[in-house]
Amino acid sequence: MKLTTTTTLALLASTACGFYAPQVVRSLLSPQDPPIHLARRDDEPASDDVWNKAKCIGGQFFKAFPLSDKDAGQEYSPKKDSVQSKWKGDLKDGLKKWGWTQNTLLKSVCEFDESALGKGWVDAAKQLNIGTEGWKDIWCYRFSHGTLWDVAADKTYNADNKDYPYTGAYAQFGINDDDGVILAMDNLMPSSAIKKNKQRDPQDGEVPALQSLSDLLWGGWYRGSQPDTSNNENVKNLKYLISLSVTNSESLSIIRRALKAKNKVTASLWPGDNFDISTAEGKALLGSPNGKRFGYLLAQRKDDVGIKKIDSVTVFRGKDHSNPILIFYVK
Structure with a gap:
């Protein structure tokens, strides 16, 4: 397995977990090893293994955030001069090279109103001064790594004189650069897509070099919410990083355990519950798959x-019985 910057940071975080490091490192380096134990049911709080892994990863981010790029690299083992992603700008060339295409979405998919997400979401957006009109305030991106038909037909693309298979991965998110918002909507990254669509672990040479959701989000953020006319003029204007309608079972179990600290079973409507990232709950939410x-x-x-x-991070629901929403506040 080739270690990417993202994987290296995950390994660094795992080594800081003490007792939990061997399990996490094995699961990253040897796909044949069983994953660490998750909560037994989707409606249960996270197990100690899941909670502590997420808390340690979040803790490493918490430690790295205030450092310079070079100083952050010194926290790695072995030390690095930089942890900056190699993927630059709008990523159009990189996406094309590595088998990604940008899809045109219907307006109905890019709706962020009460009917789509609930009054709780609308109240949150109003209080935070976030414009929510699709294709005006928010531009919706969807990058796809082939279709399910491509996967079933074992269709390939060529990069660096080598054939790679399409994985069926996708990333769908919204960008509002005027108000400083990235809204993660739905995603399935290449490694997970192979596991889901092929019912097996990824093999060497299957996963594209451009494979991280954080890099895909960057490509959209760089282009901004008016990409047809201009790029984002102020890429430093990041204020809110939002996960809409969380469905990941591991993240949901971490959310439940965090809320348990406030004697709650499920997320409340807006204003919900806020957790400082310096707390165990805040770090675990940051280190969750959705954070x-x-x-x-x-x-x-x-x-x-x-x-x-x-x-800090706020956990809340847009409407009763809906999946929770996470808002991470950037300073």
Whole structure:
């Protein structure tokens, strides 16, 4: 397995977990090893293994955020001169080379109103001064790594004189650069796509070099919410990193355990519950699958967005019985 910057940071975080490091490192380096134990059911709080892994990853981001790129690299083992992502600018060339295409979405997919996400979401957006009109305030991106038909037909693309298979991965998100918002909507990254669509672990040479959601989010953020006319003129204007309608079972279990600290079973409607990132709950939410893509985005883009940190996260629901929403506040 080739170690990317993202994987290296995950390994660094795992080594800081003490007792939990061997399990996490094995699961990253040897796909045949079983994953660490998750919560037994989707409606249960995270197990100690899941909780402590997420808390340690979030803790490493918390430690890296205020450091310069070079100083952050010194926290790695072995030490690095830089942790900056190699993927630059709008990523159009990189996306094309590595088998990604940009899809045109219907207006109905880019709706962020009460009917789509609930009054709780609308109340949050109003209080935070976030414009929510699709294709005006927010531009919706969808990058796809082939179709399910391509996967079933074992269709390939060529990069660097080598054939790679399409994985069926995709990333869908919204960008509002005027108000400083990235909204992660739905995604399935290449390694996970192979596991889902092929019912097996990825093999050497299957996963594209451009494979990280944090890099795809960057490509959209760089282009901005009016990409047909101009790029984002102020890429440093990041204020809110939002995960809409969280469905990842591991993230949901971490959310439940964090809320348990406040004697709650489920997320409340807006204003919900806020957690400082310096707390165990805040770090675990940041290190969850739905949080760490934002941690990587800030940790690996210091040269692009400046030295920024996530100082707190709010968990809430847009409407009753809906999936929770996470808002990470960037300073």
